[in-house]
Amino acid sequence: GFDGIELHAANGYLINQFLDSESNARTDNYGGSLENRLRFLKEVTEAVSAEIGADRVGVRLAPLTTLNGTVDANPEQTYLAAAKLLGELNVTYLHIAEADWDDAPLMPDNFKQRLRDAFPNTLIYAGKYDGDRARAALKAGWADMIGFGRPFVANPDLPDRLRHGYPWAPHDPATLFGGAEQGLIDYPVYQSSTEPQPA
Template sequence: MKNALFQPIQLGTLSLKNRIVMPPMTRSRASQPSNAANELMATYYAQRASAGLIVAEGTQISAMGQGYAWTPGIYTAEQIAGWKKVTDAVHQQGGAIFAQLWHVGRVTHPDNIGGEQPISSSALKAENVKVFIDNGTDEPGFVDVVEPREMTKADINIVIEQYRQAALNAIEAGFDGIELHAANGYLINQFIDSEANNRTDEYGGSIENRLRFLGEVVAAMVDAIGADRVGVRLAPFTSLNGTVDATPVDTYTAAAALLNTYKIVYLHIAEVDWDDAPDTPQGFKQAVRDAYQGVIIYAGRYDSKRAEQAIKDGMADMVGFGRPFVANPDLPSRIEKGHPLAQHDPSTLFGGDEKGLTDYPTYAQYRLAI
C-alpha cells in the first residue's frame, strides 16, 4: 500500500506529485538595501522543489509591513524581478510554489519601517515580544517592539489594497498562487484574536466583527487573482507574538466557515510546535473539516508516521514539515525511502550566506562523501 503522503493531489488547477508541503520559514537572506529575493534564495528553493508544494517565506506587502531585518518584499519592481528568479528555478525543477504575503502590524520596530509608528487593530503593545533590527550603526540584534497606533478605516482600506496589489505582483513574479499569512500574531491575527483587539467599531467585539478584516482582504485577493490561487494560514491555538483568543475553537471554526464562502484553494493551520505543547483537539479538527470544503494543510511537529496517519484519518489533505526541510533538501525522498534525517544548525537560520541555507547535501551526496 503506497504511503498516503505520496498520493498525488489536485490543488486548484495544479496537479501536485505528493502531499508534502515545505511551509514558510523566515531566513532573512534578502539582498540589501532592496529587500529583494536573489540567486542564493533561488538555489535554496529549487533544491527543495521535490515538495508537493513550497510556500515561500513571509514576504511583506509594503514597507510598513516589515517586521524583521533582511526579509523580502513584493511591492517594488526590483522585488518582483528577484522573486521571478526563484519561481523560475523552482519550476525548472518541476516544483510548485506559492508566495506567503504578510503584514506584521505591531510586531516590528520603527528601525525596520523607516521610523514610522507601527499600526495594528488596536493601540495595544505586544508584551514580551522582540524583533530583529539592523539600524545600520549598531550590531544587528533583537529589540522590544513598541506600542502601535490603532488603524483608522482609511488605514484598513489602504492595507486591503496593498494585499490585493501584492497578490497581483506575486502572479507577475511567477508564483502559482499566494498564501495569506493570518497566523502567528501578525496583523490579520491582531484583528482576529480577542485579546489583541479592543476596537469598538465594526472590526471589533464579536467574532463576526473580528473576522471582518480577514474576509475583506481575502475578497480583494480572490477578486484579483482567483480563488483557486489563494490559500490562508491560521494559527488557532498559538500565543505567538502576544496574540491570544478567549474562545479559539469558536473563533477559528467560524473563520473556516467564512473562508469556505470564498472557495479559497486551501486552509493551512499552524499547530503549536514547541516540545511540550498540547495537541490540537480532534474535535476542532473535525469541526474545521466540516466547515471548510477545500484542501486542508496542517503543520507543526509532524514526523512521517503522524503525517501519514493525519491524511488517512481524513483530517489533513497535505502536511507541512518545517525544520526538517532546512537540513534535508531531498526530504520527500528521505521519507519515502526511510533514510535518516540530517539536523539543522540553529545558528544559521536567520541572516548570513549560503552556510546553513544551500550547503546541506542530499542523502545521495552525503553517502558519496563518506
C-alpha cells in the first residue's frame, strides 16, 4: 500500500559512501572518477525505477553532512552532478538532508540555487528549519517542500502551530533515541491561556 520508495543515499549509508570522494576507496568502475562514484546511485535508481516507475521513486542526498566518514572534497561538483543525473532519470523528488545534526553546516544559498537549476522535479529540504526559514526557502524557489524532524517530535500539532504562529515546544535530546514512550508520544498539543474556551 505504499505510494513510493525513498532511496536513502544520504547520512553516511551505503550509497552515500560510494558518492563521496573521501569515503570511496574503490579502484574498480565504482570508484575514482565522479562518473564512477555516481554509478552505484545510478544503477540502484534505475533498478528500482524499472520495477515500480520513476514517478514512485524519491532519493535522499546529504551534500554537506559527514556522517560515518562521508566527506567529499568537492560537494558542489559531486551533488550537482548527482542532481542532474537523478533529474535525467526523472525520479519524482529529491530530498536534501541539509544539516542533520547541530554541527553540520547549512548549505550556501548559491548551492541551493544551483541544485534548483539542476533538478526539475520536486525538491524537499530538511534540517534545522523553523517556520521563517521554511517560508523563505519556498519563496526563493529552492524548495518545493520542507521536512521537519525534531520539531515534530516535540510538537504533535506542528502544522497548526505553523499555520497560527504559535510558539514551538523544545524537544528533549536525551529521549530522542531511546527509552520508552516518554519524550516521543507524550508532548502535548498547544494550549493557549488566551484561546477562547468552550462554554
